[in-house]
Amino acid sequence: MNLFKVISERLLVLNYDICSLEWKFLNKLGVKSRFPPILTGLIRALYFSLKSLRDIYIHVPKDKVLFFVGSHNQVKALSKVHQKSENGVMLSIHNFRNMKCDSHIPLFWFYFMGWLVFPITVISIYAIPNEYQKWALKIRFERALISSCSVWVWKFLFMIWRPRTVIISNDHNHWTCAIVQATKELNIPSVYIPHAFTSETFPPLECTYSCLESDIQKNRYVNRNSDIRVVGAVRYEDNIKPISRQPLKGILVCFNELDSNDWVRDIIENLVRESNFQIFIKPHPADVSRHTFFEGISKEFHVDYVEPCSDISTLQDRVQILLGGITGAHIDALIYSMLPMTFENWYPEDYYGLLSDGALLKVKNASSISFEYSQNIEQIHKKRVQYNYHCKKPDLMPSDQIIKIINDIK
Structure with a gap:
């Protein structure tokens, strides 16, 4: 060769x-x-x-x-x-x-x-x-x-x-x-x-x-x-809490580098027009060049801006739905007792297999969010334990198990 x-x-x-x-x-x-x-x-x-x-x-x-x-x-x-x-x-x-x-x-x-x-x-x-x-x-x-x-x-x-x-x-x-x-x-x-x-x-x-x-x-x-x-x-591991069903009050929209500026604007504009809930937007930490753009969008549409590097677990009491495209944040939502949701035209491929597993809800548009939340929240929350072994045994910390593995390496 x-x-x-x-x-x-x-x-x-x-x-x-x-x-x-x-x-x-x-x-x-x-x-x-x-x-x-x-x-x-x-x-x-x-x-x-x-x-x-x-x-x-x-x-x-x-x-x-x-x-x-x-x-x-x-x-x-x-x-x-x-x-x-x-x-x-x-x-x-x-x-x-x-x-x-x-x-x-x-x-x-x-x-x-x-x-x-x-x-x-x-x-x-x-x-x-x-x-x-x-x-x-x-x-x-x-x-x-x-x-x-x-x-x-x-x-x-x-x-x-x-x-x-x-x-x-x-x-x-x-x-x-x-x-x-x-x-x-x-x-x-x-x-x-x-x-x-x-x-x-x-x-x-x-x-x-x-x-x-x-x-x-x-x-x-x-x-x-x-x-x-x-x-x-x-x-x-520090933020595993019991699942509790809450009335829909807030929606967190997570964007990443796959989402164009025009797409971001359209999503937020439709949400503000079609829903009466508090809207939060959070860019991906790696999308550094557009962080100021997202801040501008939040001011333009009077929605709340979430710092890119912040942990969304801090929003558990204010947010019940995480809306996003192809993003691992859907798993974050599931673990933090939020409902992971996407739009039909925002999720062209089942990249993480969440749809086939029944762990992600796909809706047609913003006007259907409230109804779909009430109909699906309990069923999707049951999937949480399948995506994190720690949810099965909350007293067994993942970091402790990994430290033991590292210490046992000869």
Whole structure:
């Protein structure tokens, strides 16, 4: 097998989130450019390379349990376990920064090594036969630049840091996919703790241990020799409350990067016109460039704006319905005793399998929300226990079970 084919395959495996032909994520985001894709990608690569100059040397203590996070939701999934770990160090990846993190990875060396193998990476991209995958890696060339050599860089860093165990909460991003591959090649134990729910199109489980939320989630995955433990969801463990039926008073609308500005405006305008309930809108934490847009929409239509990084459990007494499109927030709603709901024209595919499981209500329009809520709330609430093992055994904390797994690793 020639070098270019090896690199091509590695690029596709590590960049699963943007290269999956089932997801075609960049198409869903509507990513476009006025320039040729490779030129756009090169500009991005140069920009991130310059930013990486601030992260040349990072001190990481040896013989520690390393937690890697790249988003606020991942911090939420791992911080409780990190706090209970006696030897835990939480490291942020890419451009993510968070006060709960102990340090940041030395980004510079990933870009430095990437530019050294730049010609090989470019040729390997053009050797990929599928046009969508080729386009995705060109327009996001900074990812290809890093992932062509990131496993080697991680192996070098791990040989210096000598971690006891490595913990991740994202299994389809190029940073964490490369981390897992490096740990496998060095025989370092790894643990996967999901930061969100799972669809059947997610990549196979590769970590040494996978601490999943439910049997439903377990059945969504293909397993490649990972020791699966169903423990429940760490991110919910402090907010599990008994289900209580409440009269409909408020609706929380969750948006993400898949929702265009025009779509957001239409949804809110129709809700305000057709319903008499208090409306809350919450953008996704990762949709940073549009947070001010959502604030403007909330002021324009006189609805309540919810901070992107806030926990929706704080709205349990004021919100009874969570309305959204293709989003894992529907699971959040189910756990927090809200009714997960979507519109027929907002949910073109059953991405998480919630409709087929009877855990998500699809309605025609805003005027039918009140009636459908009264008719379906009790039936859908019964599904909650199926999506979080912790709901079956509320006294058995998921983070405690995971800490035991980590401590028992030899």
